[in-house]
Amino acid sequence: MKYKKKKIYINKIIVKERIRGVQESFVKQLMRSIKVTGKYNPILINAKNELVDGLQRLIALKRLGYTSILVYEIEYNEESGVVWDKYFKILEILINLSNPKLRVLERAKYYYEQKMIYLELYPQTKSGISQSNAMNCKLGRISSRNSELPFAKYFAESKDEYSESTINELIRIWENIDDDVKNDIWDTSLVDEKTQLLHLASKSPEMQRGILDLIMSGKAENVYDAEQILIINERCYKEPTDYPDIGDKKILLGIKDFIYLPSSVR
Numbered sequence: 001m002k003y004k005k006k007k008i009y010i011n012k013i014i015v016k017e018r019i020r021g022v023q024e025s026f027v028k029q030l031m032r033s034i035k036v037t038g039k040y041n042p043i044l045i046n047a048k049n050e051l052v053d054g055l056q057r058l059i060a061l062k063r064l065g066y067t068s069i070l071v072y073e074i075e076y077n078e079e080s081g082v083v084w085d086k087y088f089k090i091l092e093i094l095i096n097l098s099n100p101k102l103r104v105l106e107r108a109k110y111y112y113e114q115k116m117i118y119l120e121l122y123p124q125t126k127s128g129i130s131q132s133n134a135m136n137c138k139l140g141r142i143s144s145r146n147s148e149l150p151f152a153k154y155f156a157e158s159k160d161e162y163s164e165s166t167i168n169e170l171i172r173i174w175e176n177i178d179d180d181v182k183n184d185i186w187d188t189s190l191v192d193e194k195t196q197l198l199h200l201a202s203k204s205p206e207m208q209r210g211i212l213d214l215i216m217s218g219k220a221e222n223v224y225d226a227e228q229i230l231i232i233n234e235r236c237y238k239e240p241t242d243y244p245d246i247g248d249k250k251i252l253l254g255i256k257d258f259i260y261l262p263s264s265v266r
Contacts (some may be wrong), residue, residue, distance in 0.1 A: 052088050
């Protein structure tokens with residue numbers, strides 16, 4: 001792939017829906033750096049002036065009042081047969097996954113998005129189908145390596161820095177945490193806690209919301225503490241339906257269990 005460096009009016013750059021949104025703290029950091037040095041890495045666009053990589057830089061430059069900026073334009077042939085929209089999305093994902101400062105929830109989102117594209121391009125790799133295709137590959141009926149491997153295994157074997165099990169865990173985090181809960185997680189320290197996010201993903205949407213509310217209010221330090229608080233509260237507020245028949249000696253212990261007094265003390 002060839003790149004062409006050029007200058008372009010900043011308002012000509014088209015920003016479509018991005019996987020990674022604006023990171024305010026990073027944008028402010030970039031603004032300070034650009035203001036002091038006057039230097040920045042050119043952003044990446046395609047031949048339609050659509051942004052491929054560099055959203056944070058673009059926002060920083062706009063806020064600093066730049067009217068024209070340096071960019072790298074990807075040169076490509078419309079008649080090559082490549083699905084360019086998917087290619088540019090994959091390129092955005094791969095560039096961001098190479099960022100060592102990427103937080104766990106962000107990485108989970110990128111792997112999930114990449115998996116969706118992979119399954120669209122290779123639907124035969126879905127669970128249950130990939131095993132039969134693996135046999136077809138061995139028999140020479142399917143030649144593509146992608147046709148044989150499920151997403152996580154394929155990328156783990158492609159010298160990805162994460163193992164197959166870790167990739168699957170990250171995808172599970174993104175798939176199983178409720179969307180509204182995920183939106184609020186971005187502003188908490190939980191966003192970079194993989195073990196806690198995995199535990200949260202195993203809970204119901206209602207439990208996830210309750211756990212996060214406790215953490216955000218400062219009433220719990222982590223997912224595990226918040227879960228225990230919710231469990232205890234649920235027991236405390238649950239109305240008992242039947243009391244054991246022990247005459248007038250009924251003692252409610254405060255949760256939901258009863259104690260039978262021995263006959264010697266009745």
